[in-house]
Amino acid sequence: GESVGLHLPTLSVQEGDNSIINCAYSNSASDYFIWYKQESGKGPQFIIDIRSNMDKRQGQRVTVLLNKTVKHLSLQIAATQPGDSAVYFCAENGRGDMRFGAGTRLTVKP
Amino acid sequence: GEEVAQTPKHLVRGEGQKAKLYCAPIKGHSYVFWYQQVLKNEFKFLISFQNENVFDETGMPKERFSAKCLPNSPCSLEIQATKLEDSAVYFCASSQWQGRWATFGSGTRLTVV
Numbered sequence: 001g002e003s004v005g006l007h008l009p010t011l012s013v014q015e016g017d018n019s020i021i022n023c024a025y026s027n028s029a030s031d032y033f034i035w036y037k038q039e040s041g042k043g044p045q046f047i048i049d050i051r052s053n054m055d056k057r058q059g060q061r062v063t064v065l066l067n068k069t070v071k072h073l074s075l076q077i078a079a080t081q082p083g084d085s086a087v088y089f090c091a092e093n094g095r096g097d098m099r100f101g102a103g104t105r106l107t108v109k110p
Numbered sequence: 111g112e113e114v115a116q117t118p119k120h121l122v123r124g125e126g127q128k129a130k131l132y133c134a135p136i137k138g139h140s141y142v143f144w145y146q147q148v149l150k151n152e153f154k155f156l157i158s159f160q161n162e163n164v165f166d167e168t169g170m171p172k173e174r175f176s177a178k179c180l181p182n183s184p185c186s187l188e189i190q191a192t193k194l195e196d197s198a199v200y201f202c203a204s205s206q207w208q209g210r211w212a213t214f215g216s217g218t219r220l221t222v223v
Contacts, residue, residue: 009151034211043114043201043214044153087151093209097166098143100153 012107019080021104023073023090034091035064035075037084038103044089047075082108112136116202116215117184123192123222131218132184135204141165142185143205143212144177148198159185160208192222 013019025033031052036044050057050064050073057064063076073090087103115134123129135142144156155169159179170177174192179185189196199219203212 032209036214038150041216043203043216046211046213049211089153093205093211097155097158097168098203098212099155100145103151105151 008104009102010105010107012109013080014109015080015082017080019075019077019084019106021075021077021088021106023075023101025071025073025090025092025101027092028068028071030092032093033064033066033073034093034098035062035073036089036091036100038087038089040086047088077106080106080108082110084108112213114202114204114213114215115184116200116218118218119216121218121220123220125194125222126191129189129192129196129220129222131187131200131202131220133186133202133204133215134184135179135202136213139204139206139213141205141208141212142179143203144185144187145201145203146198147201147217148195153201156187165208189220192220194222196220197222 034049035047037047038044048059048062048064050066055066061078065074085108087105089100089103091098091100117132142159146154157167157170157177158165162179174190177187199217201217203214205212
């Protein structure tokens, strides 16, 4: 079936390094993507989104890249901080169901 | 308010009992979503509403799960005759319109014993 998913379940980086979290999707009709961050004991928190008419979008310390040719999405976090430690999810929204992939747990080492 | 309010935070039910979870979406948001998170790394979509109308219910186990979003009332998710495998954190989210990111509540942890 069609799904949204992430490549790696865990990622460990050194504080101050850049982090890259990847996501592959299979529905070529998808036109809107979202990255969420979930900290322990909390609900997912919106980070950044991108529509399919764009291939890059930047926020504060975060950048989302979209490659529609290979159906790949990535989240880049610059100068990763201990507060960035969380589980990151990509999601596809646009048809009323907002499907999530399995998350990537980011651990930031001091 | 600007947050999605879910109640209760924790709910314990014996197997076979009924469980009812509530969600107050952000005022002005037209879409409400319910998710089940069993393992911390996976979200299962259950159902979405556009105002009080079911928008997509393809994820709902129809035999025991039901949900409503009535005007001037919190939305609800009800599980009849709970099973051990229903133990999970249930998240509600709301968004202003279709095709926009959603704001999540902090979840209800359901434990079936």
